[in-house]
Amino acid sequence: MKFFVDTAEIDAIAELNALGMVDGVTTNPSLIKKSGRDIIEVTKEICELVDGPVSAEVTATDAETMIAEGRKLVEIAENIAVKVPLTWDGLKACKTLSDDGHMVNVTLCFSANQALLAAKAGATFISPFIGRLDDINLDGMELIEDIRTIYDNYGFETQILAASIRTVNHILDSARTGADVITAPPAVIKSMINHPLTDKGLATFLADIKAADIKIL
16 A cells, blocks of 8 residues: 655655655645645655655646646646546546646545546546545445445556545555555554554563663663
């Protein structure tokens, strides 16, 4: 499974990247706005930092302008994936940009039917939003399962990018279900390491070392 980091914070990306935990990055205008920096400048810096795809989102809603924005965004770096919304205009933009040879991430997916349309339009990534479905008492993981089944049935190469990840259980369930990629905030990825028995075992280990006065250096 690939790990994408859902942030525009350079330091957070760099920390995880140094550990080999970053296969890509997803950004959006809201995340970059929080950084208080220029969208092009931040996106370029992220692309220079990581080797994998960096999703940069268009701001337009009509196909013609989305395509124009997408073509401008891909000039930033070769690893840009243009992020477009799952609307008819977004699918038109996806088809044009993917035909041009660019990576496209179709976002705001909430149904398997939508995911099927995105795959037909040539999407590189489809981003189903798990957490937002959970928020309205629907099972976000069922959507991942349905998309996985459909894509496998027909050999679609579009990668399932599980998004709106809120918890470590979302990551675990996505891995079990066969999502190709997850994108999550740095804090959620880092919290995957937490376990009380690890903490307890380390405390016991350190107490034994101290009692035995063991030193290596």
